[in-house]
Amino acid sequence: xxxxxxxxxxxxxxxxxxxxxxxxxxxxxxxxxxxxxxxxxxxxxxxxxxxxxxxxxxxxxxxxxxxxxxxxxxxxxxxxxxxxxxxxxxxxxxxxxxxxxxxxxxxxxxxxxxxxxxxxxxxxxxxxxxxxxxxxxxxxxxxxxxxxxxxxxxxxxxxxxxxxxxxxxxxxxxxxxxxxxxxxxxxxxxxxxxxxxx
Amino acid sequence: xxxxxxxxxxxxxxxxxxxxxxxxxxxxxxxxxxxxxxxxxxxxxxxxxxxxxxxxxxxxxxxxxxxxxxxxxxxxxxxxxxxxxxxxxxxxxxxxxxxxxxxxxxxxxxxxxxxxxxxxxxxxxxxxxxxxxxxxxxxxxxxxxxxxxxxxxxxxxxxxxxxxxxxxxxxxxxxxxxxxxxxxxxxxxxxxxxxxxxxxxxxxxxxxxxxxxxxxxxxxxxxxxxxxxxxxxxxxxxxxxxxxxxxxxxxxxxxxxxxxxxxxxxxxxxxxxxxxxxxxxxxxxxxxxxxxxxxxxxxxxxxxxxxxxxxxxxxxxxxxxxxxxxxxxxxxxxxxxxxxxxxxxxxxxxxxxxxxxxxxxxxxxxxxxxxxxxxxxxxxxx
Numbered sequence: 001x002x003x004x005x006x007x008x009x010x011x012x013x014x015x016x017x018x019x020x021x022x023x024x025x026x027x028x029x030x031x032x033x034x035x036x037x038x039x040x041x042x043x044x045x046x047x048x049x050x051x052x053x054x055x056x057x058x059x060x061x062x063x064x065x066x067x068x069x070x071x072x073x074x075x076x077x078x079x080x081x082x083x084x085x086x087x088x089x090x091x092x093x094x095x096x097x098x099x100x101x102x103x104x105x106x107x108x109x110x111x112x113x114x115x116x117x118x119x120x121x122x123x124x125x126x127x128x129x130x131x132x133x134x135x136x137x138x139x140x141x142x143x144x145x146x147x148x149x150x151x152x153x154x155x156x157x158x159x160x161x162x163x164x165x166x167x168x169x170x171x172x173x174x175x176x177x178x179x180x181x182x183x184x185x186x187x188x189x190x191x192x193x194x195x196x197x198x
Numbered sequence: 199x200x201x202x203x204x205x206x207x208x209x210x211x212x213x214x215x216x217x218x219x220x221x222x223x224x225x226x227x228x229x230x231x232x233x234x235x236x237x238x239x240x241x242x243x244x245x246x247x248x249x250x251x252x253x254x255x256x257x258x259x260x261x262x263x264x265x266x267x268x269x270x271x272x273x274x275x276x277x278x279x280x281x282x283x284x285x286x287x288x289x290x291x292x293x294x295x296x297x298x299x300x301x302x303x304x305x306x307x308x309x310x311x312x313x314x315x316x317x318x319x320x321x322x323x324x325x326x327x328x329x330x331x332x333x334x335x336x337x338x339x340x341x342x343x344x345x346x347x348x349x350x351x352x353x354x355x356x357x358x359x360x361x362x363x364x365x366x367x368x369x370x371x372x373x374x375x376x377x378x379x380x381x382x383x384x385x386x387x388x389x390x391x392x393x394x395x396x397x398x399x400x401x402x403x404x405x406x407x408x409x410x411x412x413x414x415x416x417x418x419x420x421x422x423x424x425x426x427x428x429x430x431x432x433x434x435x436x437x438x439x440x441x442x443x444x445x446x447x448x449x450x451x452x453x454x455x456x457x458x459x460x461x462x463x464x465x466x467x468x469x470x471x472x473x474x475x476x477x478x479x480x481x482x483x484x485x486x487x488x489x490x491x492x493x494x495x496x497x498x499x500x501x502x503x504x505x506x507x508x509x510x511x512x513x514x515x516x517x518x519x520x521x522x523x524x525x526x527x528x529x530x531x532x533x534x535x536x537x538x539x540x541x542x543x544x545x546x547x548x549x550x551x552x553x554x555x556x557x558x559x560x561x562x563x564x565x566x567x568x569x570x571x572x573x574x575x576x577x578x579x580x
Contacts, residue, residue: 043535049556052539056507057563059570063526064539073527 003033005175006191010083010109013167013195014040018080021045021105023067024087028055035060043079045070067091071100079105086111086191088154090144099161102198107166111193114170116150116186135173135190151186154194167195204254204261205230206297209330218483221317225306228331229297230254230289233273234281236337241572243337244279245328246288247345247352250420250477251469253296256288257281261296262468271553278562283574284341289331291324291352293476298327301472302403312472314400319476321348321484325355329363339363341572342565346370346550347517348477351484354497354525357534358486361501366568368507368561370550371514373521374494374528375485380516383423384478387416391471400472413471414462421461426513426546430454487528494528501529505571506536507564509557511549537564 003011007030014020018040022031025044028051034040036059044062046052055062063070067084068091082105084097089112091097101108113135114120123131130140138144149157151170158165170178170189178189185192207228209215214224231254236243246256246269257273259266273279273286290298293316301316308315332340343364345353350372357367373380391397394412402408422430434454438444441451450456487494506529510522519540529536541556543549550557 043530049539049541052537053556053559053563056537056560056567059567061505061535061537063530063537073523073530075531078531 004029006111006171006173007033007085007175009169009171009175009177009193010085010111011038013109013169013193014038014081016040019078020081020083021074021079022083022085023071023101024085025055025060025062026051028058028060028062030083030085031055031060031062032058067097067100068093071097071104074104076103077106081105081107081109083109084111085109086113088112089147089149091147094147094149095157095161098157098163098196102163102196106197108196109193110154110196111191112149112151112154113145113191114151114186114189115148116152117190118187121187151182151189151192154192155182158194158196162198164197165194166197167193169193204258204297205232207331207334209327209334215323215326215330217317217323218320219318219323223299223317226292226299226327226330227297227303228289228299228327230287230331231256231258232288232335233257233286234284236285236335237574239573240337241339241341242283242569242574243285243287243332243335243340245332245340245343245356246273246279246286247328247343247349248288248291249345249347249349250481251417251465251474252349253294254288254290255296257286260468263464268551272558272561278558279344279565283569285337287331287335287337289328291348291477292327293319293324293473293480295470295473300470301400301476302470311401311403313403314472314475316472316476318483319480321351321480322355322359324480325352325359328352328356329360332363339365341574342366342368342568344368344370345372347372347547348481350517351481354486357501357504357506357529358497361498361504364501364504365572366505366507366564367501368509368564369522369525370509370557371511371517371522371547372508372525373484373517374487374497374525375521376482377521381482383419384482386419388475388478390415390419391475394471397471400475402471408466409471410463410466413466413469413474414459416471416474417465417469418458418462421458423516424546424548426515426544428513429545432544433457494524495531498529498532498534502533502535504534505564505568506534507560508536508538509550509560510538510540511543511545511547511554512540513544514547514549516547 020042082101120131170185211225214222257267350369391412394409396407397409437453439456490496510519526538
């Protein structure tokens with residue numbers, strides 16, 4: 001099974017025998033890999049009916065819902081790890097969602113598109129319009145992304161909330177890792193993965 | 199009413215059935231149907247639980263109405279629940295009137311029909327009878343138990359009472375308790391029956407007249423709760439029935455009136471009024487969390503190995519999404535693996551019985567995965 005490279009970055013950080021909740025699990029590609037290749041006890045949350053049906057056909061367990069409305073229904077510390085992939089920037093209350101992830105799970109993996117990458121900055125600087133790039137292909141009026149942030153913003157939020165960043169993996173859309181610290185990554189990386197803990 | 203055309207089993211002959219209400223019942227007759235063949239490993243059995251006024255004829259012609267089975271769209275050879283692969287069982291619930299013991303049947307102590315001397319029963323009592331039927335059929339465990347509405351409530355009682363006999367469970371458009379509104383509608387129906395002079399305190403079986411008017415009104419009221427305002431508007435609007443203008447009288451001027459009257463009058467041909475009282479009472483008494491100090495999840499503690507699927511429908515106001523989600527949260531909290539979706543459908547509560555493609559997709563995927571994890575592979579009798 002060939003996992004998408006950016007999903008592989010997440011999968012690599014999932015410990016053996018973990019109980020995992022994938023919030024916004026889409027068609028279940030990552031969960032399928034974790035459950036069926038790695039023997040992990042994984043569950044999903046997905047809003048789209050199409051995604052739910054695809055997950056169920058794969059034999060996965062998925063509850064229809066979204067990060068903004070349905071996380072509160074999960075008991076405290078009921079998972080070892082909660083995953084939120086490229087979704088934090090699209091929720092109404094990102095701070096509350098982030099804290100909810102770490103209420104439900106002992107650890108959380110969050111990936112974000114980086115609004116401070118140089119291509120995005122250049123697009124805004126030279127075109128004077130909201131950036132449309134390959135990793136952010138939608139225009140301002142139809143984008144799902146309502147709370148754009150940068151790599152440094154997420155570091156700041158983690159610090160403000162007393163969260164520990166256990167792993168930081170800046171990478172490109174195709175999953176290629178960038179071996180650099182937060183400041184340079186903030187300029188270079190299209191997206192970044194954070195492994196967070198309370 | 200009358201004995202079923204089809205299979206019957208006589209159970210609880212030696213050991214009586216101990217009912218939740220405290221009474222003992224012996225023997226208990228069960229009318230049931232089976233489709234397909236039990237495989238050698240006895241691992242391919244699926245129990246389908248029917249709704250309030252449903253019956254065991256899930257995929258075969260109804261002996262009274264002559265209509266096709268109530269879920270033939272889903273159950274049959276080559277269909278979503280493929281009777282070439284699975285051994286499908288469906289039985290008439292306790293208290294109903296198509297071959298299973300109920301108030302219409304002769305009370306062995308008196309030699310006369312029970313009437314309202316029949317003990318009040320619960321959904322869990324119905325499930326106890328189904329479990330005994332499985333023993334009778336030599337089926338230890340089920341690949342799946344499936345039901346919608348009151349059928350889904352039976353599935354919940356299976357999860358709470360006999361989880362060790364389940365591999366997977368599907369609940370459609372259901373609830374783990376009856377709300378005040380649910381009870382209120384049922385009470386209107388029961389009072390309509392009891393207000394019919396032919397009801398005679400339930401002792402009408404040898405009078406030559408049955409409380410058909412009351413039962414028809416009960417059905418008409420209930421039928422409204424199975425639909426949605428949008429569905430009624432789309433189907434009937436204010437259209438008149440076979441006339442150009444209103445009659446300034448009380449005939450069925452409107453199509454919706456004519457439709458409801460038809461629903462009422464055909465229902466009385468196939469259902470017993472006392473059975474209607476007993477089965478609606480069983481629904482009203484349902485409160486699974488109530489038995490567990492208000493914590494529904496405690497009811498499912500033994501079911502962590504059972505693969506579950508819950509489906510609700512957007513336009514269902516009888517057992518709306520919030521009641522179905524309550525079940526999902528409780529299963530989750532009990533560590534039971536569960537999938538859930540609220541499916542977009544305009545038809546109201548009855549959506550689960552109708553052609554809703556997204557439901558089919560979800561069920562097909564879920565049942566295939568249940569069969570895989572049960573060790574059943576493709577092919578007949580596998």
